Amino acid sequence: MNKETKKELVAEMHEKLQRAQAIFAADFRGMTVTQAEALRVELRKANVEFKVFKNTLLEIASKGTDKEGITPFLAGPTAIALSYDDPVAAAKVLSKFSKDATTPFTLKAGVLTGKTINPSDVQALADLxxxxxxxxxxxxxxxxxxxxxxxxxxxxxxxxxxxxxxxxxxxxx
Incomplete structure (x- = not known):
């Protein structure tokens, strides 16, 4: 990937981070393609975008947004869920998938309206x-x-x- 492509991806992700009401980071290590697609379908129903994005590029893209709090959790394979409408719906889908998944799918953290939340807070949000x-x-x-x-x-x-x-x-x- 050349430098121009990276700049375009970072600019696009920066815009998405600004639009999103909440962002959730998860470790997707061990997920199969079928499981990832099933999760994407469920998240799409809740108007949530699920992406795997390079950690360093995501860190750069988050600068200047209220989602900068996610950067300490960007280590290892990280997938992000961007919630544009209802953060509770996104938390419900991710929490349910985390409980039901046969492979280890763990939530790392989230950022909701500029405040970093831990996995137990995401679960509390899902219980609302x-x-x-x-x-x-x-x-x-x-x-x-x-x-x-x-x-x-x-x-x-x-x-x-x-x-x-x-x-x-x-x-x-």
Whole structure:
């Protein structure tokens, strides 16, 4: 690979690192091509890009981004997962694959919004409910006081109507 090609690859990776919300590094030593492709397919569903990139070039590309914290973990065979939308979804897929893999696939670290996280933090992130579930819970919490207030307001006229009906029934009897 010549110098120009390397510069183009570094520039492209730098742009991807800037766009990514999170990056996860993993040791893929011993993975078969079939396993790697299966992982790529699962990650693609979550809008995550899985790449094997030369460590020194990745270190250069990460300079000037909030993903620089990953550089101490770039030793040995390293694959990276770039999450562009939902870091929780990426962490879930990687964590599940790490548990289910027959070959040793270990997460090294991650960088989420400029903060370096260790493998146990990635697992904690994977244990979080999905973004949609969290949004639904938050919306439910926000709507609960309003719903209760509407029920109370609706109960007042309802009670008044029942009292009037009771008076009507008493007078009719």
């Amino acid at each position: 409910p999905s973004r949609e579930v969290l949004l639904a819970r938050m919306l439910g919490s926000m709507q609960a006081p309003t719903s209760n207030f509407v029920r109370v307001l609706a109960a007042v006229p309802g009670g008044f109507v029942r009292v009037l009906d009771g008076i009507r029934a008493k007078k009719a009897a």
